[in-house]
Amino acid sequence: MAQVYDGMECPLCSKVIDVDSDFFASTALPDEDGDLIDESDAAMHWACLFAREDADRFLDKLDAGERRSLRANPCWEILVDDAALLVAVNPDPTLDRDFGLSVHVLRTGMSWDLALNRFPACLEAMADPARLSVLPSERRARVAAALEALRAMAPQLTQELRRLDSRVK
Numbered sequence: 591m592a593q594v595y596d597g598m599e600c601p602l603c604s605k606v607i608d609v610d611s612d613f614f615a616s617t618a619l620p621d622e623d624g625d626l627i628d629e630s631d632a633a634m635h636w637a638c639l640f641a642r643e644d645a646d647r648f649l650d651k652l653d654a655g656e657r658r659s660l661r662a663n664p665c666w667e668i669l670v671d672d673a674a675l676l677v678a679v680n681p682d683p684t685l686d687r688d689f690g691l692s693v694h695v696l697r698t699g700m701s702w703d704l705a706l707n708r709f710p711a712c713l714e715a716m717a718d719p720a721r722l723s724v725l726p727s728e729r730r731a732r733v734a735a736a737l738e739a740l741r742a743m744a745p746q747l748t749q750e751l752r753r754l755d756s757r758v759k
């Protein structure tokens with residue numbers, strides 16, 4: 591998560607971001623040379639993010655950075671990595687089980703930290719209309735399609751998760 595503070599400005603419109611509102615923020619993510627991706631450690635208005643001309647290119651860069659950062663972290667194992675989804679699991683048994691499953695829907699800027707031991711029920715959190723209302727309709731459709739794909743993959747994923755974590759039922 592980018593550093594968030596009262597009075598922070600959106601780098602795209604220079605207006606102050608209401609920290610109590612829903613806004614886009616990513617962590618600091620590396621490019622292929624290991625340097626910080628421009629604006630990867632910034633917060634911005636959702637509307638400004640999708641209004642930028644290079645929104646797809648920017649999101650592709652962040653998604654690639656996320657993939658790189660997960661691959662480089664020995665705590666995480668990537669379970670799904672395709673054109674629509676990046677799903678990773680952290681099977682560390684000392685971790686709070688309300689986390690451990692990280693789902694990114696590519697080109698939407700949306701990600702979820704889900705409860706590993708409540709899979710696949712935890713996937714339903716991805717359908718929260720209030721949260722998705724910040725997305726333009728075509729991006730919302732990407733999330734819906736990704737959720738469908740995950741539901742279809744749930745039996746195999748459950749097997750994988752069980753292999754990694756005995757507390758997955």
Ligand SMILES: [Zn+2]
Pocket residue numbers: 600601602603604605634635638
């Ligand atoms: Zn803005």
